[in-house]
Amino acid sequence: xxxxxxxxxxxxxxxxxxxxxxxxxxxxxxxxxxxxxxxxxxxxxxxxxxxxxxxxxxxxxxxxxxxxxxxxxxxxxxxxxxxxxxxxxxxxxxxxxxxxxxxxxxxxxxxxxxxxxxxxxxxxxxxxxxxxxxxxxxxxxxxxxxxxxxxxxxxxxxxxxxxxxxxxxxxxxxxxxxxxxxxxxxxxxxxxxxxxxxxxxxxxxxxxxxxxxxxxxxxxxxxxxxxxxxxxxxxxxxxxxxxxxxxxxxxxxxxxxxxxxxxxxxxxxxxxxxxxxxxxxxxxx
Amino acid sequence: xxxxxxxxxxxxxxxxxxxxxxxxxxxxxxxxxxxxxxxxxxxxxxxxxxxxxxxxxxxxxxxxxxxxxxxxxxxxxxxxxxxxxxxxxxxxxxxxxxxxxxxxxxxxxxxxxxxxxxxxxxxxxxxxxxxxxxxxxxxxxxxxxxxxxxxxxxxxxxxxxxxxxxxxxxxxxxxxxxxxxxxxxxxxxxxxxxxxxxxxxxxxxxxxxxxxxxxxxxxxxxxxxxxxxxxxxxxxxxxxxxxxxxxxxxxxxxxxxxxxxxxxxxxxxxxxxxxxxxxxxxxxxxxxxx
Numbered sequence: 208x209x210x211x212x213x214x215x216x217x218x219x220x221x222x223x224x225x226x227x228x229x230x231x232x233x234x235x236x237x238x239x240x241x242x243x244x245x246x247x248x249x250x251x252x253x254x255x256x257x258x259x260x261x262x263x264x265x266x267x268x269x270x271x272x273x274x275x276x277x278x279x280x281x282x283x284x285x286x287x288x289x290x291x292x293x294x295x296x297x298x299x300x301x302x303x304x305x306x307x308x309x310x311x312x313x314x315x316x317x318x319x320x321x322x323x324x325x326x327x328x329x330x331x332x333x334x335x336x337x338x339x340x341x342x343x344x345x346x347x348x349x350x351x352x353x354x355x356x357x358x359x360x361x362x363x364x365x366x367x368x369x370x371x372x373x374x375x376x377x378x379x380x381x382x383x384x385x386x387x388x389x390x391x392x393x394x395x396x397x398x399x400x401x402x403x404x405x406x407x408x409x410x411x412x413x414x415x416x417x418x419x420x421x422x423x424x425x426x427x428x429x430x431x432x433x434x435x436x437x438x439x440x441x442x443x444x445x446x447x448x449x450x451x452x453x454x455x456x457x458x459x460x461x462x463x464x465x466x467x468x469x470x471x472x473x474x475x476x477x478x479x480x481x482x483x484x485x486x487x488x489x490x491x492x
Numbered sequence: 493x494x495x496x497x498x499x500x501x502x503x504x505x506x507x508x509x510x511x512x513x514x515x516x517x518x519x520x521x522x523x524x525x526x527x528x529x530x531x532x533x534x535x536x537x538x539x540x541x542x543x544x545x546x547x548x549x550x551x552x553x554x555x556x557x558x559x560x561x562x563x564x565x566x567x568x569x570x571x572x573x574x575x576x577x578x579x580x581x582x583x584x585x586x587x588x589x590x591x592x593x594x595x596x597x598x599x600x601x602x603x604x605x606x607x608x609x610x611x612x613x614x615x616x617x618x619x620x621x622x623x624x625x626x627x628x629x630x631x632x633x634x635x636x637x638x639x640x641x642x643x644x645x646x647x648x649x650x651x652x653x654x655x656x657x658x659x660x661x662x663x664x665x666x667x668x669x670x671x672x673x674x675x676x677x678x679x680x681x682x683x684x685x686x687x688x689x690x691x692x693x694x695x696x697x698x699x700x701x702x703x704x705x706x707x708x709x710x711x712x713x714x715x716x717x718x719x720x721x722x723x724x725x726x727x728x729x730x731x732x733x734x735x736x737x738x739x740x741x742x743x744x745x746x747x748x749x750x751x752x753x754x755x756x757x758x759x760x761x762x763x764x765x766x767x768x769x770x771x772x773x774x775x776x777x778x779x780x781x782x
Contacts, residue, residue, distance in 0.1 A: 219680075226682035233593055236585030240656070241602065243649055244609045247620055254623075299513030307507055308514075318514050320774070321521040327703075327770040328524070328763070329710020331737045335759040338744070339527045360520045367517065393503050421613030424712040424737070428744055448615050452713050455619045465623075468616050479611035483604070 248472070255469035258462045268434040273454060273463045275470065277436045281351065281444035284437065285430065286419050288355035289362060294412060296359075297366030298401075304367075305374040306396055326364035330425040333361050337429035349443040354430025358422060362415035369411025373404035406488045413482035417475050423448040447471050524763075532760035535753025544757060550723040552743070552751040559754040561761065563725045567640075567733040568709055568762075570726055571719065574644025575651055575708040580701055582648070583655030587697075590656065591663040592671075592685050610653035618714035621646040626718055635730035638720035643733065646718050647711055651704035658703060662696020663689060699776040706769045709762070712737040736762045 220227040265274040300318065308315045337357030347353040377400050385395040401408075423446075431443030432453060445453065451471055454464040536544050539559045547560015590602060625646055630637030666689045674684035690697070712735075720732020721742060734742075739758050747755050 223680045223682075226680040229682040229686055230593065233585045233589035236582045237589040237594075237602065239582055240586045240609070240652060241605055243652075244605050247612065247617075248608070250624065251616065251620065296513050296516050299510050300516060303507075303510035303514040307510055314514070318518060321518045323774060324521050324767070324770055325517055327706055327773070328766060329706075329712070329737065331710065331712040331740055332524070332528070332759060332763050332766065335740060335744075335756065336524045336527050339531050339756070340523065344527070360524075363517055363520065391499060391503055393506050417611060421611075421615070423613070423615045424741065427741060448613055451613075451619065452615045452717075455615070455622055455717055461623065464619060468619050471613055472616050475611055475613055476608060479607065480604075483607060 251465065251468050251472055255465035255467075258466040259469060260466075263463060263466055273460050273467075274434075275447060275450055275467050277434055278445050278447045278450035279470075280436055281430070282420060282446040282448075284351055284440070284444070285354055285358065285426075285446055286416055288351065288440070289358045289419055290412065290416070292355065292359040293362045293366055293415065297363050297411075298370050298408065301367050301370035301374055302396060302401075305371055306392070306400065322364040322367055325360065326368070330361065330422060333357055334425040334428050336360075337425060342429055347441065349429065349431030349433075350441045351430055351437055351444050352440045354426050354444075354446075355440075357425050357429045358419050361422070361425060362418055365415050365418065366408075366411050369414065370404070370408050373407025373411070374400060376407060377403045406485045410482045410485035410488075413478055413485065417478040417482065420446070420478065421448055421471070421475050422446070423452050427452070447474075528756070528760050528763055531753070532757040535750060536757040536760070538750060539754060539757075544754070545761070548725055550739075552747070552754065557751070559750070561736070561739065561754075561758055563723060564734050564736045564739045564758065565761070566726055567719070568735040568737070568765075570640050570729075571643045571647060571715065571733060571735055572705060572708040574640060574729070575647030576701065576705060578645055578648025579651040579655050579704055579708075583652050583700075583704075584659055584697065586652070587656045587659035587663060587700075588685060588690065591660045592681075592689070606653050606656050609649075610657070614650065614711060614714045617646060617650050618717035621714060621718040629730075633730055636720065636732065638718055638732050640719070640726060640729045640731065640733050643715050643719040643735075644729075646714055647708045650711065650714065651707050654707055655700045655704045658700025659693070659697045662693040662700065665696065666692045695776050695779050699773055702769060702773045702776065706766060706773070709765055709769065710737060712741055716741060736765075 262272045263274060264276045265272045266276060268274045268277050304315055304318060334357065337353055341347045341353035341356045342349060345353075347356075381399050381403060382395055385399045390398070426446055426449050430446065430449070432445045432449055433443040434445055434450065434453075437444040447467070448471060451464065451467045454460050454467060539547075544559055544561060545565070546562050547558060548562050549558045549560050550563060551558050586606075590599060590606075594602065621642060625642050626637035628637075629635070629639060629642045629645075633641065670688050670692055671684050674688040675681065679687070715735050716738045719735060719738065721734045721738050722732040723734045723739065726733045736758055740755050740762075743751070744755050
C-alpha cells in the first residue's frame, strides 16, 4: 500500500523534474531555517550552562567575577519604568483610535502613519535621539531615567497596535448591551470593553517586555554602561543585554559571556512564549 | 458649552485625555525628527554636504580631519544586499513550504520555531556570530573572519523570521481558486504554487522583503561584533567593513565638537534611509489592501 504510493510519486516526479526540484528546495530551505534555530539555541545552552556559577551572581561587580546581578536589577528597573509610562499611554491612545475617533477621521490616519514610522525606526536612532534629547537637552546625564524614556518611545507603537487589535476583537454586542443598560461611554469602555480585551493587551505588554530586555543599541548612550546597582533613577546602569555586549566586545570573559547569553536567551524566550500563549487565547475567543 | 451634570464633564475630560495620549506618538516622531535634524544638519553643512556623503576618507582624529562617510554608506549597502540575498532566498522557500506544502501537524511545530528565531535578542545573535561564524569563515574562506560575508550571513539569519512571517501570510491571503484553477489547467501542485499563487502574492512578499531590509540596515550591535569595523572603502567580501550604525556606536563614546556632530549627521543619513524604506513599505501595504 505504502510502496504503491511511493512508486506512484516517483513516477509522477520523473515526469515533472522541475516540480521535484522546487518541492525539494522548499523542504531544504525549511530544514536550513530549523537547523539554524536548533543549532543556535543548543550551542549557546551547551556552552553556557556549565559556567552558570554562583560568582556570576555576586552582589558586587568586579572585572574578575563579571557579575550579572547588578545588570539584572537595572534591567528590572528599566522594564518597570518603561511599562509605567508606555502602558497607559499606549492603551489610552488605542482607546481613542478604536472607541472615540469617528470613521474617516483624518487624525486617525496621521496617528497610524506615525506609529508605523515609529515602529520602523532602528534602535540606534532611538539611542541617538535619547542621548540628544534626554541625556543632553534635559540634563538627565547617562541615567536609567533617560533609558526609560527612550525605550518607552520604542515600545509605545507595539503596545498601541496590540491593544488596538484586542479592542477591535471585542464584539460590538458588548458595547450595545452596555449602552442599552444605560451605561455611559466611559463606563462602557472601562467596565466592559477593556476587561474583555485583557488577554490581547497583556500579550502586547509581555512582548514589549521582551523587546526591552533584549534591547542594546538604544541604551548604550542613554542608560550608559556602569555595571553597578543604581543609587537612584538618575544614576547610570547597564542592562543585561548591554552587559552581554560589553562582555563579548571586550572578548576577555568568553565563558562568562556564554553563561550571560544563556540567562538572556532563556528569559526572552520564556517571555515571548508567554505572550504567544496569551495571544492565541484571543483568537479562540 | 454648558454641561448637564458631572458625569458629562468626566466623559469630555477623559475623551480629551485619550486624544492627548493618541497624539503622543505623533509628538514622538516630530521630536525625533527635530532633534536629529537640528543637531545633524549644521555639522553636515560645516563639513560640506558633498564632502560628507561622498568623501572616501573617515579620519576624524587626523590634522586636518576628514569626515567622509561614503565607506560606511557602501558598507551598510553591501552588508544589507548580502543579507537580503541570504534571507530572501531561504525565507521565501521556507514561507512557501509553511503556507502550501506543510502538513498542519508539522506547521504547529515549525511556526513557533520561527517565532523563537524572531525572539532571540540581537546581541545574542552577535555573540553567536562572533564565536561560531567568524572562526568558521576564517578557516574555510580565509581572511580574518570578520568580514562582509560574515555580517551578511548573520544578518540574513536575523531577517529570516521577518521575511518568513510576512511572506507566509501574503501567500495564504491568495484566494484558493487561483491554485485550483491552475491545477484544473493541468499544472502540477508545485508549478501552480510557484507560477500562479506566488506571483499573486508579490506585493505582500515585497513588503516582507522591505521590512527585512529595514531591519538589516538598522541592525547595530550584532554587526559590530562580526563586521570588523574598519573605516575604509570595502575591498572584497572577505574584507572588514563598517556600517553607518556601527560608526555611531563605536565613536560616540569619546567624540567631541565637529566629530560628534559628524556622528549625529551619520545618524541623520541612516534615519533618512529608514524613512525612505518605511515609505516604500507603507505604499506596498496600501496597494495590497486596495
